[in-house]
Amino acid sequence: MSANKPVGVGFIGAGEISILHAKAVQAIPEARLVGLWNRTRSRAEERAKLFGCAFYDTPEDLVKDPDIDAVFVLTDLDTHLQYTKLALEHGKHVLVEKPLGATVAEVEEMKCTAERLGLVCVPGHNMIHEDSLARARALIQDGNIGKIVSCYVMYNIHHSEERAATLPGMVRHILQHNIYTMMYLVGRPTRVAAMKAVRHYETLTKEDLAMVLVDLECGGVAHLCASFAADDLSADPWTFMVKVIGTEGTTRYTYQDWVEAKRGISHSRLYTAYQGTITNEDRHFVNVCLKGGQPLSTMEDAIISQKVVEAVEKSLAEDRIVSIT
Numbered sequence: 001m002s003a004n005k006p007v008g009v010g011f012i013g014a015g016e017i018s019i020l021h022a023k024a025v026q027a028i029p030e031a032r033l034v035g036l037w038n039r040t041r042s043r044a045e046e047r048a049k050l051f052g053c054a055f056y057d058t059p060e061d062l063v064k065d066p067d068i069d070a071v072f073v074l075t076d077l078d079t080h081l082q083y084t085k086l087a088l089e090h091g092k093h094v095l096v097e098k099p100l101g102a103t104v105a106e107v108e109e110m111k112c113t114a115e116r117l118g119l120v121c122v123p124g125h126n127m128i129h130e131d132s133l134a135r136a137r138a139l140i141q142d143g144n145i146g147k148i149v150s151c152y153v154m155y156n157i158h159h160s161e162e163r164a165a166t167l168p169g170m171v172r173h174i175l176q177h178n179i180y181t182m183m184y185l186v187g188r189p190t191r192v193a194a195m196k197a198v199r200h201y202e203t204l205t206k207e208d209l210a211m212v213l214v215d216l217e218c219g220g221v222a223h224l225c226a227s228f229a230a231d232d233l234s235a236d237p238w239t240f241m242v243k244v245i246g247t248e249g250t251t252r253y254t255y256q257d258w259v260e261a262k263r264g265i266s267h268s269r270l271y272t273a274y275q276g277t278i279t280n281e282d283r284h285f286v287n288v289c290l291k292g293g294q295p296l297s298t299m300e301d302a303i304i305s306q307k308v309v310e311a312v313e314k315s316l317a318e319d320r321i322v323s324i325t
Helices: 016-026 041-051 059-064 077-089 104-117 131-141 170-186 272-287 299-318
Strands: 007-012 031-037 070-073 093-097 121-124 148-156 189-197 209-216 221-227 240-246 249-254
Touching: 007 016, 007 059, 007 077, 016 031, 016 041, 016 272, 031 041, 031 059, 059 077, 070 077, 070 272, 077 093, 077 104, 093 104, 093 272, 104 121, 104 299, 121 299, 131 170, 131 240, 131 249, 131 272, 148 170, 170 189, 170 209, 170 221, 170 240, 170 299, 189 299, 209 299
Parallel strands: 007 031, 007 070, 070 093, 093 121, 148 221
Antiparallel strands: 148 240, 189 209, 209 221, 240 249
16 A cells, blocks of 8 residues: 555445445545445446446456455355455455354454454444544543443334345344444443344344343443334434443433434434444544554454354343353
């Protein structure tokens, strides 16, 4: 990479999340979107025209382009490891959308490959790149709200069954957001107890609601909720809400603080902060991580997050509290 020219970015995958990342890259003077590849050529051509970039016939063509310095892996979960390794092995730095891998072993393999090749590989944990959460984390780490009593990360945004059919269930798709947000603020979990339900799907059998109670290493307790089943229509809705209560203070953040009367990609309203977290994440990747700085969420954090997800799934399957090792 040259210090005098923008970081060249390539997208592997051109689904809906690519629209948010394209807007983010366009807002970062130090980066430019060079091109993309998508499994469906018509989608690749459509997105390339929309983003004003090139498209490639194969992912191999993309990673061989010397104008591309970093690759964003934006495909479905089952190909994340394949394309992350492909990019790394061709000398490209990588940002991988969550969930990173299907198993802990896959995330560990990404981490080891990047370390062996001396390249940057960063998990796409965008929610923690919200400015309000940075302030909350500072308050917590400085001890200004005392000992942690409880942490709540609650998500209640209705998604149609048609949209949900393209996504993993709540544990893999949304609850993982809640887990790493919780970890960013109040630290590691030690054990979990989980429940799930199906409340509005007519044909899908995957869960549209999952709730988890978490024992924290710091001694407090967390409550995580992930739901596509219904919107919260109350006066103070838990659309996406993060709250930490300490013995000497409280912090709170919610999507409802910034709402535009427009339709979002998956939401009935445009929650402004969501795009902001993607833009902040991509800016941090380009301007901090690629210059030797630390990501807000490391690959080690991603491994722990995946361990928690698997513990939640074990708790659901065996109807018991599961320790995280």
